[in-house]
Amino acid sequence: MxxxxxxxxxxxxxxxxxTLTSGQVHRAxxxxxxxxxxxxxxxxxxxxxxxxxxxxxxxxxxxxxxxxxxxxxxxxxxxxxxxxxxxxxxxxxxxxxxxxxxxxxxxxxxxxxxxxxxxxxxxxxxxxxxxxxxxxxxxxxxxxxxxxxxxxxxxxxxxxxxxxxxxxxxxxxxxxxxFLIKPNRDEVQVLLGRDIDGIAAAVDALREIAARGVSMPVLSLGADGAVGLDGDGAWHASVELEQVRNAVGSGDCFLAGMAVALRRGQPMREALRLAVACGAANAMETETGYVHPDRVEHLLGRVQVRAWMH
Ligand SMILES: Nc1ncnc2c1ncn2[C@@H]1O[C@H](COP(=O)(O)OP(=O)(O)OP(=O)(O)O)[C@@H](O)[C@H]1O
Ligand SMILES: [Mg+2]
Missing domain, CATH: 3.40.1190.20 (Ribokinase)
Incomplete structure (x- = not known):
């Protein structure tokens, strides 16, 4: 559970x-x-x-x-x-x-x-x-x-x-x-008080958060995917979408995927794959904060996960 x-x-x-016009009456x-x-x-x-x-x-x-x-x-x-x-x-x-x-x-x-x-x-x-x-x-x-x-x-x-x-x-x-936090780019900028302007800066931010005692910090970067850190190293994962309908709630679906993978005992690189597939699956739907499992399954094979070497 x-x-x-x-x-x-x-x-x-x-x-x-x-069309929205401020000060006017609108009919839905x-x-x-x-x-x-x-x-x-x-x-x-x-x-x-x-x-x-x-x-x-x-x-x-x-x-x-x-x-x-x-x-x-x-x-x-x-x-x-x-x-x-x-x-x-x-x-x-x-x-x-x-x-x-x-x-x-x-x-x-x-x-x-x-x-x-x-x-x-x-x-x-x-x-x-x-x-x-x-x-x-x-x-x-x-x-x-x-x-x-x-x-x-x-x-x-x-x-x-x-x-x-x-x-x-x-x-x-x-x-x-x-054990884990999952800020997005804006949230981590506020938390650490500096700009995160690329993958290298995002991985540095993860290392700083890990040094404060978080075992598996993750940072989500919208269409640029996400980075995560665990004992095996730092990882960047992303998937490219042809069409985005509504990305609001993608972070929530991402976190859901991450939690499910961790519950199943997967390491960060595999957890990131499921999380990114869930975030992207949400962005393809009009509904906010929900995914269809068959869409997630389909996206899983397209997610690219790379070890971050620097
Ligand atoms: N346009 C997109 N194309 C591909 N993947 C996306 C896109 N938008 C979001 N994602 C996936 O969803 C994950 C979470 O998105 P994002 O970083 O926007 O979360 P968020 O700002 O916390 O969103 P929210 O708080 O609204 O749920 C990203 O790390 C990425 O894997
Ligand atoms: Mg969020």
Whole structure:
């Protein structure tokens, strides 16, 4: 079993309009509503790859059915902690030419009791798991060092912990020496305070993160693929796509692939292959944060993995 702590569940609304003009009224030509947030993306992708997965996250009374139904359709065991406030809403406006404008809601401010219930569910889930993933932002009310505490909790129970977060959350999480972190280029630039302008600089960044106690650091570079480090060395993996539909959530699917491979005992070079195939498979679909296993299978053979020698 793999546990995902993706506390800040979102309700995503994708609205199709003709052309966005600020200050004007627009009529939608299509509208879709579905559960979102990084935890949902990571969990449903791992389930699609055939793993047993549970997700701990917020839910509210109005959306319990929507989230619960989708997660069970996707094969994810959802531990929804119901809170009084309303889940955050994330609205994406898609124009006819494909341009997207996003408005991300703030989400509920949690009471101490609501925070405790989430943390208790997390602890219970960790006990049943081989691997733990902390993914995305935290709801308002949690301190910036919360992920550091969750990493310590999971790792003191002997469970490897993978973190995908940004800013202060990532900064503090690193102090607890998680097994793996997966920043993208922007996130690692903020974390280390310098530009990452190519593969060599990315590998240097990995070495610096490893020196801070992370066993398998990974850095994702969008269309340029990803680099990863383990005891065998540094690796760069990528796959070229002819057509990209929507790369939002590719990092989440990448992390899902990485976690599944690690759970199956694979080394970094093989884990990168599955992770890159998952990130790319997501980018080929319009849906955000989900992959079709046959597409992943097809891409696996096209991923190029190279040892980094310098
Ligand atoms: N255009 C693309 N072509 C090929 N592979 C891609 C493309 N975009 C993303 N990928 C794959 O997906 C992985 C993750 O993408 P990216 O670095 O953009 O993650 P991210 O910024 O964390 O995304 P998000 O946070 O939205 O999930 C990349 O390392 C790469 O392997
Ligand atoms: Mg990301």
């Amino acid at each position: 793999i546990t995902v702590a993706g506390f800040n569940t979102a309700i995503d609304r994708l609205i199709q309009i003709d 030509s299509a509208e879709q509503v579905y559960p979102g947030g990084k935890g949902v993306h990571v969990a449903q992708t791992m389930a699609a790859l055939g793993e047993r997965v549970q997700l701990v996250g917020l839910v509210d009374a109005a959306h319990r059915n929507l989230v619960g139904r989708r997660m069970s359709e996707r094969g994810v065991l959802f531990h929804g902690v119901e809170v009084a406030g309303e889940l955050r809403h994330c609205m994406a406006l898609r124009e006819r030419d494909g341009r997207m404008t996003e408005i991300l809601g703030q989400g509920p401010q949690l009471s101490p009791d609501e925070r405790d219930r989430l943390l208790r569910d997390f602890q219970r889930s960790v006990d049943e798991s081989e691997l733990v993933i902390l993914s995305g932002s935290l709801p308002r009310g949690f301190a910036a060092d919360t992920y550091a505490a969750l990493v310590r909790l999971a790792q003191s129970a002997g469970k490897r912990c993978l973190v995908d977060a940004s800013g202060e959350l990532l900064h503090h999480a690193l102090e607890a020496r998680p």
